[in-house]
Amino acid sequence: MIDPMKFRDVDPGFRVLMGPGPSDVPTRVLQALSAPCIGHLDPYFLELMDETQELLRYLFAADYPFTIPVSGTGSAGMETGFVNLVEPEDKVLVCVNGVFGTRMSDIVNRIGGRLVRLDFPWGRSVDPEVVRKKAKETNPDILAVVHAETSTGACSSLDELSHVAQEVDALFLVDMVTSLGGMPVNVTDNRIDAAYSGTQKCISCPPGLSPVTLSPRAVEKLNSRKVPVVSWYLDMGMVGSYWDKERKYHHTAPINMLYALREALRIIAEEGMEARFARHDKNHHALVAGLEAMGLSMLVPEKERLPMLNAVRIPDGVNDIQVRSALLKDYNIEIGAGLGDLAGKVWRIGLMGASSTRRNVVLFLGALYTILKSMGSGVKSGALEAANEIYDS
Amino acid sequence: MIDPMKFRDVDPGFRVLMGPGPSDVPTRVLQALSAPCIGHLDPYFLELMDETQELLRYLFAADYPFTIPVSGTGSAGMETGFVNLVEPEDKVLVCVNGVFGTRMSDIVNRIGGRLVRLDFPWGRSVDPEVVRKKAKETNPDILAVVHAETSTGACSSLDELSHVAQEVDALFLVDMVTSLGGMPVNVTDNRIDAAYSGTQKCISCPPGLSPVTLSPRAVEKLNSRKVPVVSWYLDMGMVGSYWDKERKYHHTAPINMLYALREALRIIAEEGMEARFARHDKNHHALVAGLEAMGLSMLVPEKERLPMLNAVRIPDGVNDIQVRSALLKDYNIEIGAGLGDLAGKVWRIGLMGASSTRRNVVLFLGALYTILKSMGSGVKSGALEAANEIYDS
Numbered sequence: 001m002i003d004p005m006k007f008r009d010v011d012p013g014f015r016v017l018m019g020p021g022p023s024d025v026p027t028r029v030l031q032a033l034s035a036p037c038i039g040h041l042d043p044y045f046l047e048l049m050d051e052t053q054e055l056l057r058y059l060f061a062a063d064y065p066f067t068i069p070v071s072g073t074g075s076a077g078m079e080t081g082f083v084n085l086v087e088p089e090d091k092v093l094v095c096v097n098g099v100f101g102t103r104m105s106d107i108v109n110r111i112g113g114r115l116v117r118l119d120f121p122w123g124r125s126v127d128p129e130v131v132r133k134k135a136k137e138t139n140p141d142i143l144a145v146v147h148a149e150t151s152t153g154a155c156s157s158l159d160e161l162s163h164v165a166q167e168v169d170a171l172f173l174v175d176m177v178t179s180l181g182g183m184p185v186n187v188t189d190n191r192i193d194a195a196y197s198g199t200q201k202c203i204s205c206p207p208g209l210s211p212v213t214l215s216p217r218a219v220e221k222l223n224s225r226k227v228p229v230v231s232w233y234l235d236m237g238m239v240g241s242y243w244d245k246e247r248k249y250h251h252t253a254p255i256n257m258l259y260a261l262r263e264a265l266r267i268i269a270e271e272g273m274e275a276r277f278a279r280h281d282k283n284h285h286a287l288v289a290g291l292e293a294m295g296l297s298m299l300v301p302e303k304e305r306l307p308m309l310n311a312v313r314i315p316d317g318v319n320d321i322q323v324r325s326a327l328l329k330d331y332n333i334e335i336g337a338g339l340g341d342l343a344g345k346v347w348r349i350g351l352m353g354a355s356s357t358r359r360n361v362v363l364f365l366g367a368l369y370t371i372l373k374s375m376g377s378g379v380k381s382g383a384l385e386a387a388n389e390i391y392d393s
Numbered sequence: 394m395i396d397p398m399k400f401r402d403v404d405p406g407f408r409v410l411m412g413p414g415p416s417d418v419p420t421r422v423l424q425a426l427s428a429p430c431i432g433h434l435d436p437y438f439l440e441l442m443d444e445t446q447e448l449l450r451y452l453f454a455a456d457y458p459f460t461i462p463v464s465g466t467g468s469a470g471m472e473t474g475f476v477n478l479v480e481p482e483d484k485v486l487v488c489v490n491g492v493f494g495t496r497m498s499d500i501v502n503r504i505g506g507r508l509v510r511l512d513f514p515w516g517r518s519v520d521p522e523v524v525r526k527k528a529k530e531t532n533p534d535i536l537a538v539v540h541a542e543t544s545t546g547a548c549s550s551l552d553e554l555s556h557v558a559q560e561v562d563a564l565f566l567v568d569m570v571t572s573l574g575g576m577p578v579n580v581t582d583n584r585i586d587a588a589y590s591g592t593q594k595c596i597s598c599p600p601g602l603s604p605v606t607l608s609p610r611a612v613e614k615l616n617s618r619k620v621p622v623v624s625w626y627l628d629m630g631m632v633g634s635y636w637d638k639e640r641k642y643h644h645t646a647p648i649n650m651l652y653a654l655r656e657a658l659r660i661i662a663e664e665g666m667e668a669r670f671a672r673h674d675k676n677h678h679a680l681v682a683g684l685e686a687m688g689l690s691m692l693v694p695e696k697e698r699l700p701m702l703n704a705v706r707i708p709d710g711v712n713d714i715q716v717r718s719a720l721l722k723d724y725n726i727e728i729g730a731g732l733g734d735l736a737g738k739v740w741r742i743g744l745m746g747a748s749s750t751r752r753n754v755v756l757f758l759g760a761l762y763t764i765l766k767s768m769g770s771g772v773k774s775g776a777l778e779a780a781n782e783i784y785d786s
Contacts, residue, residue: 002451004662007444010425010652012437017430021645025430032403033649034427037410037418037599039727044405051400058395071601072465072626075644079626107625200645206430208464208601208647230623232500233465233472249732251468252414252593254601256426257650259403269397334432339642 015328016355018364019336020150020309021178022200022207023352025264029205032263033256040253048262049243049253055265056211059180059203060195061273062187066214068243069261070234071254074177074198077210079107080234081173081194084214084222085142088112093140093170095126095156098149099339100175108144111230116140122341123152123311125304128160135168143170148179150201151339153311153348154300155179162190171218177201180211181268182280182308182352193218199257202280202308204353205264208257212236264353280307283356286390287349290365293386294372294379299346308356310349311342318377320344323368331367361387408721409748411757412729413543413702414571415593415600416745418657422598425656426649433646441655442636442646448658449604452573452596453588454666455580459607461636462654463627464647467570467591470603472500473627474566474587477607477615478535481505486533486563488519488549491542492732493568501537504623509533515734516545516704518697521553528561536563541572543594544732546704546741547693548572555583564611570594573604574661575673575701575745586611592650595673595701597746598657601650605629657746673700676749679780680742683758686779687765687772692739701749703742704735711770713737716761724760754780 017024038045056067070080082104086092092113094104097120108115116138120126126145135143143165148155158174165172171193176185180195182202187195193215200207214222214236222229222237229235233251241248268276284307288298291312299311314320320337324347327333336348351360365383372379410417431438449460463473475497479485485506487497490513501508509531513519519538528536536558541548551567558565564586569578573588575595580588586608593600607615607629615622615630622628626644634641661669677700681691684705692704707713713730717740720726729741742757744750758776765772 002448002662004659007448007655007659007662010428010441010656012429012431012435012652015429015431015435017432019432022430022432022648025649030427030429030649034423035403036405036408036423037415037593038405038408039410039412039415040600042405042408042727043721048403055395055400072469073644073647076465076626079624103625110621110623110625198645200430200648206647206649207433207645208650228503230503231472232496232503233469251466252591252600254466254599254650255415255593256418256423256599256653257601257647259405260649262400263403266397266400269395269400328436334435 014332016333016360016363018355018360019334019350020348021198021350021352023204023350023355025204025206026267026354028267029260029264033206033260035259037255040255041247041249045255046247048258052258052262052265053243055262055269058269059265060187060213061185061189062213064213064215066219066240068212069209069258070212071251072210073207074196074210076234077196077198077212078103078175079231080212080236081196082107083111083229083231083234084236085171085173085194085218086111086113087225087227089114090141091116091138092142092144093118093135093138095120095131095145097124097126097154098122098146099151100146100149104144123154123299125154126156126161128157128164131161132164135164135170139168140170142173144173146175147185148306148309150178150309152299152342153306153309154304155306158185158190158192162192166191171221178306178309181276183277187213199261202353203264205260208254209261280351280356282390283351283358283361284310286387287351287361289390290361290383290387293382294369308350308352310351311346312349313346315377318372318375323371326371327367333364333367358391407725409726409753409756411748411753412727412743413741414591414743414745416597416743416748418597418599419660419747421660422653422657426599426653428652430648433648434640434642438648439640441651445651445655445658446636448655448662451662452658453580453606454578454582455606457606457608459612459633461605462602462651463605464644465603466600467589467603469627470589470591470605471497471568472624473605473629474589475500476504476622476624476627477629478564478566478587478611479504479506480618480620482507483534484509484531485535485537486511486528486531488513488524488538490517490519490545490547491515491539492544493539493542497537516547516692518547519549519554521550521557524554525557528557528563532561533563535566537566539568540578541699541702543571543702545692545735546699546702547697548699551578551583551585555585559584564614571699571702574669576670580606592654592657595746596657598653601647602654673744673749675783676744676751676754677703679783680744680754682783683754683776683780686775687762701743701745703744704739705742706739708770711765711768716764719764720760726757726760751784
């Protein structure tokens with residue numbers, strides 16, 4: 001037996017989401033999410049599917065017909081990329097500069113690919129010249145890279161790495177979980193063969209779906225596989241038959257999440273990609289200016305930084321958990337902790353999608369300053385002035 | 394470029410969901426779904442996770458600590474069961490009496506298990522005596538069965554099949570996608586080692602999550618695997634470390650879907666399992682009485698029928714698509730088509746969760762009678778009277 005009266009209404013309060021995702025979800029997206037559920041073969045739902053695909057192609061800057069939201073979070077998107085394109089014994093060169101490159105390596109090992117792992121320092125970009133050398137030595141079937149390392153805030157160059165993939169005729173697979181919607185990805189122009197993302201970062205939709213796009217060359221590889229995809233659930237051959245004109249039932253689509261994604265994509269289309277990227281850039285620079293004015297230092301060198309995820313070093317003698325708890329308790333602000341070797345050493349401050357606002361930058365700088373000051377750390381004043389200088393420039 | 398003005402607000406209208414799922418979602422569940430998104434490590438969210446686990450154990454009638462919602466639809470739950478418990482070369486006896494048993498076989502093949510496939514007629518239960526004989530011949534490591542075959546409406550006996558599993562010391566894996574929440578499953582009492590379901594059937598939450606429960610014996614098997622689980626995303630060892638006290642980040646949980654599931658489970662707890670099962674039973678019998686009064690015949694023999702999914706034969710000379718289109722267009726009612734060999738031969742009428750109501754039974758019988766009559770089929774009158782007799786008994 002169970003006493004149902006002991007469970008209260010869901011009421012998460014008013015968080016300000018400035019961690020590594022999820023980001024703040026606009027009211028319009030939450031309203032779409034709560035529209036009545038209908039069937040996955042309902043004619044109205046099929047229309048929404050087509051529209052969602054069109055909006056996703058715009059978001060990815062991809063003209064690839066195979067562009068869909070996979071029914072799982074960003075990590076399911078990562079798994080989708082590898083299980084569909086890697087056959088046992090295929091050689092996969094994975095560039096690792098943080099948690100998510102490490103995860104890619106783990107997946108390649110699990111599914112029986114031949115992993116060539118190339119490590120870079122955490123907090124730095126992947127160096128295309130080092131990748132080029134390794135690629136020419138090893139001649140991989142697939143080159144895999146994380147565009148935006150969420151664990152460190154480092155950005156790698158899709159343009160340069162794409163050239164390396166072309167030089168060795170490898171499929172080019174890119175993790176865009178954190179970058180998509182917040183900075184240019186140019187999938188078609190960069191000749192990317194497989195890319196995936198998550199809904200809860202710069203798209204500002206709740207977590208639960210993973211936008212995926214596959215180039216015609218990737219689809220050809222998929223269709224000419226010798227062994228079936230090891231995952232039934234993520235078999236893009238079958239899932240694709242539901243999203244294309246065939247409408248062949250595979251699994252029940254997450255209907256309401258798809259309502260929400262479509263609305264989030266519509267909001268993005270209304271803003272326009274250029275304006276959106278400029279907004280992410282501006283708020284990033286203002287935040288960094290404020291943090292540096294306080295005497296804090298960024299983990300990632302200036303030219304390698306992401307605009308939507310800012311890893312800042314925790315000052316010596318400052319207690320990580322105490323600061324994050326105060327931010328959450330006194331200001332309702334969530335930021336991210338460091339992962340892996342960076343645990344206790346950095347904070348990860350997200351300015352993603354709807355969370356990338358001047359309001360949030362000002363709020364966060366004020367809150368952090370106040371907390372650090374009250375803890376007796378040697379924090380300097382002038383953060384707001386430094387941030388405003390960026391906004392006014 | 395894209396013109397955002399061409400996309401309209403999401404507005405799915407007023408469907409009555411009487412297909413094989415999704416079922417009608419209560420307003421309270423939709424409201425919970427649209428609460429503001431928060432972080433997957435937020436203290437408030439961690440509380441909701443614990444509560445959700447407690448409510449899921451009640452729903453499964455399972456006292457197993459490992460009881461969680463997996464971040465994918467019911468099919469992801471199926472994949473979860475097999476990829477975690479089957480190691481390459483493990484022998485898996487799969488009972489097949491419809492689409493979902495067939496899918497189980499497909500998954501076992503993909504992941505390199507040794508499949509022993511045992512087929513039964515579609516529209517009938519799995520015969521425990523036949524399973525017993527095969528199990529004793531083949532001595533499988535795992536016995537897998539679909540409790541409620543959504544493709545046909547046939548129910549198999551968990552009690553009897555559980556005994557077979559025990560006799561050959563096999564792990565007992567059960568698909569409860571359609572049955573959970575609508576009829577007894579008694580996971581602990583039936584000594585079931587792995588069970589999974591979907592949220593969009595008798596739980597009446599939108600699709601997107603899959604409740605999963607694993608017995609201590611199943612967890613032991615998982616922990617003593619020689620090779621890693623082939624799926625990183627569905628690796629229950631790692632996912633379990635997020636749901637237990639460790640709270641170790643694995644992937645970003647589908648926050649809002651979990652709000653909705655918790656609310657749907659709270660509604661179930663308020664109704665109570667016995668009352669809920671009795672409601673499903675009563676509406677099922679009333680529907681069948683009405684259909685039979687019209688002269689239609691059920692696919693599944695009386696004692697083998699599910700209460701929540703009713704497959705009825707399409708009368709000779711009646712056009713399947715024409716009837717379903719009229720139901721959708723004129724009455725906003727969705728029912729399901731036949732799958733596989735049953736395409737064009739049966740309709741699948743769901744009375745699941747919030748959709749299992751006297752209102753829906755009366756509406757559907759009236760609508761179907763009117764449509765069949767207008768098509769000049771030899772449909773008989775008296776459906777409503779026959780249904781009412783059940784309600785009044």
